[in-house]
Amino acid sequence: MKEMPNILWLEEIKKEDIISVGGKGASLGEMTSLGLPVPKAFVVTAQAFRKFLIEKGIEDTVFRRLERLDVDDNDALESVSREVQDIVLSVDIPDHIKEDIIDAYARMGANGEVVAVRSSATAEDLPEASFAGQQETFLNVLGDDDLLEAVHRCWASLYGARAIYYRAKQGFDDRGVNIAVVVQDLIRSEKSGVLFTSHPVTGEPLTIVEGSWGLGEAVVSGSVSPDNYVFDLRSGRVVDRLIAEKEIMIVPEGERGVKTVNLSSEERIAPVLSDDEVARLATFGEIAEEHYGVPQDIEWAIVGDEIFILQSRPITTIRQPDIPRAGAKPESTLGEVLLEGQGASPGIASGRVVIVRDVRDTSTIKEGDILVTRMTNPDMVPAMRRVRAIVTDEGGMTCHAAIVSRELGTPAVVGTKKATKTLQDGQVISVDGEKGIIYEGAVETPAPAAQATTVAAAAPIITGTLVKVNVSLPEAAKRAADTGADGVGLLRIEHLILGLAKTPGWYVEHGEEETFINELYT
Template sequence: MNENSAFVVEFDQLRRADVARVGGKNSSLGEMIQQLGQQGVDVPPGFATTSQAYWNFIDENGIRETMNRLIEDWRAGKASLPQTGQAIRQLFLRADWPASTARAIIEAYTALSKRAGRPDASVAVRSSATAEDLPDASFAGQQETFLNISGEKALLDACRRCFASLFTDRAISYRQTKGFDHMKVALSIGVQQMVRSDIGGSGVMFSIDTETGFDKVVLIDAAWGLGENVVQGAVDPDEYQVFKPFLDDPALCPIISKKRGHKKIKMIYGTGEQPTRNVPTSKAEQAAFVLSDAEILTLARWAATIERHYGCAMDMEWARDGETGRLYIVQARPETVQSNRETAAFSSYTIRSKGKTLVTGLSIGDAIVSGHVCMIESARDIDQFIDGSILVTSTTDPDWVPIMKRAAAIVTDHGGRTSHAAIVSRELGLPAIVGTGNATHLLHSGQEITVSCAEGDEGLVYEGTANYEVQTLNMDDIKPTRTKVMLNLANPGAAFRWWKLPADGVGLARMEFVISNAIRIHPMALVHFDRLTDPVAKQEIASLTSGYDDKSAYFVDQLAEGLARIAAALHPKPVIVRMSDFKTNEYAGLLGGAEFEPNEENPMIGFRGASRYYSPRYREGFALECRAIRKLRNELGFRNVVVMIPFCRSVGEAEKVLQVMAENGLRRGEDGLQVYVMCEIPSNVILAKEFARYFDGFSIGSNDLTQLTLGVDRDSGELAHLFDEQDEAVKWMIRTVIAEAGKAGAKIGICGQAPSDHPSFAQFLVGCGIDSISVTPDSFVAVKQNVAEAEASLDEDGAAEG
C-alpha cells in the first residue's frame, strides 16, 4: 500500500460510500467517474485528501484541545460566534503542513499536471466536509472554493485555507442547528483539473424544478466564464428547462423554456495573488445564449443519467471548456429542499386586492408576505437588520445566512434560481424574488410592501399590504371520480405549481394569455413588420425579436414554449389548448395591433374566434398559431395536446377552419390530433349533431352560452342580476348538448366558472352525464368532492330504483 494513500486518493478510486473518508462532494465525483463515465458523463480528473489528512494536520500542530475549548466557550456564551470562528480559523492558517501530508499532496498534484500535459496545471481546490450532502442537510457553499490555483506553494496555501473554512461563522452555526458535533466532522479537499470555462461557460443544473418539485424537468442556469458568479448570484444567468420524459427520443428537442439572462459580468483567470477576476461581458455575449440546443440536451441527458444512478433528485455544477468545447460535470450532490417537502398538502395563495407593482424578478418559493423593507447594501452593515423585515440587497453570499434566517422575505438585484440567495431562501422556506435588477434603487428602508411568489415564475413586489387568502389543499381528502375533473390553466409560469393535483388533464389552456404576456406582439405585426407605421411599436418589436432574422419565428417559438410548460405539467394526460380568442379591442392592444384591427361597437359578439382564422385580415396570424401547435406536438413531443376552436358560429365555418388548419399542417386525425369546439353559442347546441361530424369533442363555455342564451351582456353592471348560469334556459341548453354529444360519440366537458362557484351546478352536470369538468386549481379539491358526492348520490338512487 502506498504510504500516500492514507492522505490522498485519486477520484477514480473513490465511490459514493466513501463519504466518511473524503466527504460527500469528493466521493460523488469518484462515483461518477467510475460508474457514469461509460455512459458519456464527463468529469475532470483529480484527487482528494482524506479525513485522516485533516486530523493529522490538527494533531501534528497540537490544536485539537484549543479548538475544543474555543467551541465550549462559545456554547457557554463566553465568546461571540465571529470571535470563535476567527480564532479557530487562525489556528489553521498559522499551522504548518505535516511533511508526509504535504508530500502526498504535491506528488498527486505532479501526477495530475503530467496527465494534463503541462507543468503546474491549473486546478480547482474545493472543500468537501464528511457531514456534507446528506439527504436532510445541505452544506453547499459553506466551505471555500479556490479556482485557477497553480503551483505547489499556491496549492498548499489554498488547501490550508480550505481546512480553515470548516469553521466559517455560517458553517459553525449550521452544524450547531443540525446537531453535528464540530469535532467529529472532518474536511476533505478536492483538487480537480480546471476546465477552461473562463473562456467558455458554466453554471448550475437541477434534475427537478427548484420551486415546485416538479420531477419531470431539468433546470439549467448558464453564464459566461467561471461558475462562481452563478452560484453566488452575482450574475443574472440564462435559464433553460428541458422535459425529461422525451430525452430518449433523438427526433425530439424537448427544450420547453429558454430565457436569456443579462450576464453583464464574467469571471476569468487572473494572475498571482488574484487568481480570478470579474470583467464586463461584451454586448454580443449579453445578447447570445451561452448554450446551444444540442449542449442543453446533452446536459439534460446527463442530469437524467446522474439522477437515475443516485436514485434521487440532484443538484449539479457543469462547465464548458472554451478551448475544446467539451462539457463537464464538476460537482453533483442530492437536492435537499423539494425532496424533503411534505407532499400530501400544499398551500394555494390568492390575491384579492393589491397596490401597484414596484419591482419584478424571479420568484423563489410560492408564498406571499407583507412587511417593511430593511435595506442592507453591504455585509458590513448586517448588524443593522431588523428582525422580521423584508431583506432588500444587491446579492447575498454565505456570510448573509444569519440575517436571512431572521427575514420574512428576501429581494435581491442579482441572481438566478440557482444563486445563493435562491438556494438559502428555499432551505429556510422564505419567499424570495431574485434578479430584479433595480430593487435597491426603487425600494427604501421602512417602506411597506408585499412580496408575492404565488403568481408563477415572475415574482412581484407590490406597494403596501395586499389582501390575500391562503388555502390548504390536502391530497389525502380527494376521492376518485368517474367524471373527469380537469384544470383551467393560462399562465405557463404557474403551471408546474399544480403538478401534484390528481387532475385528469387540462380542460382549458388559454393561448391568448401566452400571447399577451410572453409575446406581447400582434402576430400580423410580425408577418408584416415592414408595413408598420408606428415607430415606437416598431422599435419595441425589433428589441423583443432581436436575434431572430424571421420575426414570425419569435412568435412560434415563444408560443410553443409557453404552451409546452402547461402541456408538461400533467403529461401524458390530455391538455386542451384553445386557439386565440381575443376580441378586436384586445388584439388592438398588442404591440402593432392597432394597425391590423377594425373598430367594433360590440367586440364581444364581433370579429372573434373561428371567423378570424380564415379571414384575410388574420389568416396569416392564424398560420403562426398553427405552426406553434405543430412545433409543440411534433418537435417538442407533446402529442397529448388537443386543439380547440372558439366561437364557431356555423357548420360551414367549422369546415373552413379545419381546411385552413390542414393547409398549415394540422390535419384532424393525423398523428392522433384531436380537434374540439367550444360550445358557447346557441347554434352549437341546436346543431350539435352536425358539429360532431367535424369535431372530436365539445367544451361548454358557460359564460358566453349564458350571455347569448339570455341576451345579457355579461360585462353590464345594469344587467348583472339577470346573468345566471343556473337559469333554466341555460341548463336546458347544457342538458341538451350533453345528450346530443353522447349520442354522437363525442366527448363533452365544461370549462366555465360556474362549477367552481356553485356546488349544486357541479351536481347538475354529473346528473346530465357530462364527461369532464374543468375548474381553476384553487377550487379543484372542492369540486372534486362535490362530484364524488354527486356520483355517490346517483349510485344510491340507481340502487334504490333497481
C-alpha cells in the same frame, strides 16, 4: 477514525467514502465511476485534516473554543470564528502530508497543473441539507506553495462563522465534522452554470438549466443573472427559456486567482446555450439522477463542444405543493406591482425593507424584515434566518443563496436588477416568491390552511409480480406507503445514517451501539 491514506484519487472513491472525502469528493468519485466527464482530481482526505489537528496539538484547543458558543450572538460568533481559524492557520501542515499532496499534484502534470481547490466537508451535500457555500473554494491555483496554502485555508474555512452557524442550526456536532479538499484540473470554461434534474420546488420532471459566460462562480455566487432554460424530459425538448442580461463574467487572472470582466453589449444579451447543449446537459443529469435515486443539483462547464461535470449533490428543497389557503387574497388585490424578477423560493410574505449593501449591514435586520440586497452570499445566512423574505438585484434560481432560501422555506425573488435602487429602507412590501413579484404594502395574514381530506385510493391493479418501492429518504416513507405498493424493494439505509449527524464509528467508540440502533428506528 479508521486509518486512511492522505490522498485518494477519484477513480478510487465511491459515495460510501463520504466520511473520508466529504460530500463533494464522494459524489465526484461516484460520477467518475459512472463514466461521466469529470475533470481529473485527487482528494486530500478528512483523515489528513484530523491528523493535522492531532499532530500539531490543536484539536482540543479548537473544540474548547467552540463549546458553549451562542451562534445567535453575531459578535461572539465572529470572534470565536476568527480565533479558531487563526489557530488552524498558525501551525504548519505536517511534512508527510505536504509531501503526499505535492506528489499527487506532480502526477497531474509534468509542469504543474492549474487547479481548482474545493472544500468538501463530511457534513456537506447531504440529502437533507446542502451546506451550500459554507467552506472555501480557490480557483486558478498553480504551483506547490500556492496549492499547500489553498489546502490550509480550506481546512481553516471549516470554522468560518457561516459554517459554524449553519452546522449548529442543522444539529451537527463540530467534533464529528471533518473536511477533505478536492484538487481538480481547472476547466477554463467558455460557458458554465448549474442544472437541476427536477424542478427544485415542485419536483416536476423538468430539467432547469442556468448558464452564463466564463467560470461558474458567477452563477453559483449570484454575481450574475444567468440565462434560464427549461427542458422537458417527457417531450425531449426545450419548452421555455429566459435570456437574461448578463453584465459580467468571471475568468482566470494570470497564474493565480480570478477576475471579473464586463461583457460587451452583444455578449450580454446573447443566448449562452443552444438547444442541443441543453439537451446534452439534461441527458447527463438524467444519468446522475437515475444512479443516485434522487433529484440532483449539478454544476457544469463547457469548453468548445466538450461538456464537463464539476459537482453533483442532492436537491434538498423539493416540497409538496401547498393546499390552497382558505381566505388567501386573490392576486389582483395584492397591491401595486413595484418590481418583477425570478421566483426562487415560493411563498408570500410581507415586511419592512432593509437594504443590505455589505454583510456588516445585516446586524440591523430584525425578525420579520425583508432583506433586499444586490446579491446574497453565504455570509448572510444568519440574517437570512431572521427575515420573512429576500429580494436581490442579481442571481438565478440555482445560485447558492437561492438554494439556502428554499431550504429555509423563506420566499425569495432574485434578478430584479433594481430592487436596491427602487425600494427604500423601512418601506413595507409583499414578496411573492413563486411568481417573482414584489407588491406595495402588506398582504393580510391568510386564514389557516383548510384541513386536508382523505381521498380513497383507486382499486389496486393486480399484477403477476409484486410491485415494490425504493426508499432513499426518511421523509419519503409516508409518500411511498401511500402509493399502495406491495412493500419496500430497496431501503437506502446510508441516508438514514447520514441524518444522524454522527458516524457509526462514533457510536461504537463511545459504547453507544444501542443508541445507534434506536435512533435508526425512530
